Amino acid sequence: MSRSTRKLLLPGGIVLALVTVLLLAPLLPLHDVRAMDIPNRFAGPSAAHWLGQDEFGRDVLARLIWGGRASLFIAVGSALAAATIGTLLGLLGGYFRGVVEVLTVRAAEVLLCLPPLLLALLVVTILGAGTWPLILALTLLYTPNYARVAYAATLQVRGLDYVTAQRAMGAPPLTILGRTILPNVLPPLLVQMSLVVASAMVIESGLSFLGLGVVPPTPSWGLMIRAARGAMEQAPMLLVWPSLALAGTILTFNLLCDRLQTALDPREVTKGGALWMRRPGRRKTAAARRPGAADDNGPLVEIRNLAISVGRTPQIDLVRRAMLTVMPGETVALVGESGSGKTLTSLALLGLLPDQLRVSAGEMRYRTRDGAVLDLAQLDEEAFRALRGPEVSMVFQDAAAALNPVHRVGDQLAEALRAGGLTGERAVQARVVELLRHVGIPDPERRRRAYPHELSGGQRQRAMIALAVANSPRLLVADEPTTALDPTIQAQILDLFRKLKTDTPDMGLIFVTHDLAVVSELADRVVVMYAGEVVETGPVAEVFARPKHPYTAALIASVPEGAADQLRAIPGSVPPPHDMPPGCRFAPRCDHALPQCTSRVPETSHPEASRSSRCIRWKEVC
Template sequence: MRRLPWVSAGAVGLIILAAVLAPHIGLADPVGMDVAHRLAGPSPTHPLGQDEYGRDVLSRLLWGARTSLGIAFAAAAISCVIGTILGVVGGYVRGIAELLTVRSMDVVLCFPPLLLALLVVTLLGPGASTLVPVLVIVYLPSFTRVAYAGVLSVRGHEYVTAMKVLGAGRLRIMTRTILPNIAGPILVQFSLAAASAVVLESGLSFLGLGVVPPAPSWGLMIGAARGTMVQAPLLLLWPCLALTVTILAMNALCDGLRDMLDPHPAARRVSWFSRFRRRAPTAPLARVEPDTVLDVRGLSVAIGDPAEGRYAVRDVSFQVKAGETLAIVGESGSGKSLMSLSAIGMAPAGVEVAAGTSGMDGADLLALAPGELRKLLGDRIAMIFQDPGSSLNPVHRVGAQIAEAIRAHRPVSAAEARERAVAMLRNVGIPDPERRARAYPHELSGGMRQRVMIAMAIANGPRLLIADEPTTALDVTIQAQVLDLLAALKRDGGLALLFITHSLPVVAEIADRVAVMYAGEILEEGPTAEIFAKPRHPYTAALLRSAPQDDGPAPEGISGTVPVPGDLPAGCVFAPRCDKRIEICDETRPSLFRIGPGRSSRCLRWASL
């Protein structure tokens, strides 16, 4: 973390202090005239001299600071608060809210700021009471657009999705997760707006459309000094110098505060999140076995309008039982992560669940109202994301994030939640948990961050844990530790684990059953030992051949690439890359055949394999 910018903070503090104390430090009357001594130079009585009416320049300079800074700070603060609210709501809620907030500001931007200010002041008349709302209108669009842009860049980050999985509401996400991450750009914009407002107020006062004489203002002082700059050039120097120093000090202070308040070692441009769609149930839930935790049947997920036929997931069915690990394995782009998010009602914006059900405890997760789903997410359902560096909120300490997950679902005090957070860190094997709980995510190693994510996920004792490639970014030693930890949690607590990965060695170590996924379809499913010993689909066999082995032949790559949604082959989706295909494979889309107890394959030639 960076230190407080003492130089700029001291300069701004002195300027504000001088303006505040102006009526109490025995200065001359700022509007009192002494025409006999007009344009007099500096003297013990008047340290900066006297102006064209014999008024004390120092007194008018400090009283002018009260006027100029008061108007500037008031306008910048009001436009900052209103603009940030409009930008955050418009960027997060989208839809009609975006139209009414962000797009309406584009209309204001069509007018040049100075001309807009001149128009309003001309209609309403000059004066400080008119300048504040005028400047608010001028600077409101800039704050709205900065906040809106920040939301658009942050809302897709995994730590925002993680808050959604925890069951947090919109207001909490916008204020606790999104707003701290865009505070830096907003703070910089505040400094620019405040400095610009000082200049604009001075310019309007210079033109006679701002502060009404004889009230002191830096703009009025500059305007008056222009006519006497030959006889008394210092009268022009003092207000210009005060204006320049104030603007530079304010900009430097806001830049320093942005860096100081940002706990990450490098400044970020971060950022925001989108609405989730949910679909009414298409069919009643089928009866399931008592130990089944998650029962997904006929799940189909479309990108955009389902009528356009771009399905990223098609007719996927599986079950996860208590104390069991089901591994979903396949290449990148196969639809594993999208399927898992959609199965728990978390299909992202632009994606729509077109068919299917996802049953848990007798309820269809895809048909629950947002409030009901939030009660389950982070409580009975938890998720671990692939990259803990982006899943954890970088501006909050890890202990506070775990405590927040607990308090979102448990009626406990903040102190008790902190104690439970430390206990969870201890349970997942983090040394010195009290100290680590006070650390920021960037202060921890990759393995520790992943353990923090696991601690947060299991904090409320979930029945289902979805792990989306949780070991991809870790080295093999830390990977083994994380896998052992997950296995212990499943063994001791009867946890149902849905493990998503593309690593077959990881599958062999942790999974009880395997579902092989490709191009949005499950091509083969069965017990792990049987899948590895006798694969019944060419894609499964190709994946096994591509995996490195301690002893045996070198890995063999799979030619070609995974097809994109909306551009699938007419027959088997794997046919263009399959070395076992025959003519019928290019013409017929196979269904999922039951080939034995707990075994299935989507291959027309499974028997011959």
């Protein structure tokens, strides 16, 4: 038993005992809470009445237990109802944004303009005092709080790579919300639950104290405090018992939820899993695809004049006139400085652009296994979902962010396999072990039960690669998969990619990187991007030996080589998208720039049949 789990024993035991006693109240040998014994009013504790008798001679212990039953039922019932409604509103608003956000989160926040107690009084005044009107009032009161917490947590999680990876696997939005985002936003919701239960019990007691809550003769702790206030001099203990019960219950619930948050943190869970992490039952999946023979003579991917934009008035092009071709079995490297558009271009191929961006022009032609040619620029999310996994897949840069921290590595692989059509639990688990072994993770039978944080950086990246190739895609996009790794692990990951290429010779690979040494080791052709434009393409050996664009030459010159005394840095920096220079975008940093370079946009030239350069002076670049 872990330390965090042991910490749950005390508050969990107290809450369990309290709830058990309250639930079993009808079966316990308690006095009738309505039975009066006027001659013995204010009597002290005795063998028959352990906590004494109140102002009407009623048994205090019996009223305390039945009163707790009413108070806790109202508080927990309203907290759960508010949690369900508010969390749903927050998840939908935070994930879909736009109009959905206005209709969910922003609409719920209107209730926050009203003072809490006045809102509760308004509902109770309209519907009358009683248990159910009070639950409704408290539900309306606390729903916006849950909505805001869930909304804020969803905004933090929705942009992380492991959520994007779920979309890449083709998971529908509701599945992503329920299985991926909800478990990750649950800990702050638990804290909110403890606060709401505590606050609801206080408000219920306050309203009952004012005579607007629980209706007599049903007992509640608020009613008991109200009655005891007039008899403080005669029987002060009548005020102590319900006050102690109220304060103790609130503190215990706060302590339980605080420790429950720690226990359910995926970084604290190393065995057994949290409640939502347990393996789901088997489910039926669609039959595996049986693709026909593809035309190997045509390109696998062909991008023509691609433009990726943000905004509409004005429209800012983050990528423009991008050209890229990948043949079956070919490895193409996308290189360039940060902000050159490499990652955006690769994300567009999988339909994973951020919500604010869109493909505004151009074509992205992809040839499927059965030979059909699709324009990826025209596909909607549902069509992309059918392609991701079995046709196109992606290895993300940060495996720690791409792998879901609340699910075991093997479970995430199994989910991808089921989404790809593999059926039968035994076959799925065997394939999981096979994939982990194939990418070089030692002891795959044991490692498949590990959480991402229990793996080293290199092992996480291998698991990410296994997830990407689980359904044998025809096109694999790798977004700087070696950037955050040390040189030794980088070399191992590159060896793994070479092995994957050998094992799947027909798979096309787009390798996004800024490391030219990696390009020279792995790629067949290179595509150089600058400020959102493709400036040069060609076979790696030819481009590195004889670059035909000043930017490519500057990149090569900035790489440390041999016994060079100093590096040649490229002056200046990549211009921001909203302030691009006229004409050639590299002209302000170029040693070969002429006045005409800033007066018109250079056209693409073809120095050789297999090469291209977007420079008017390509003949003079060495």
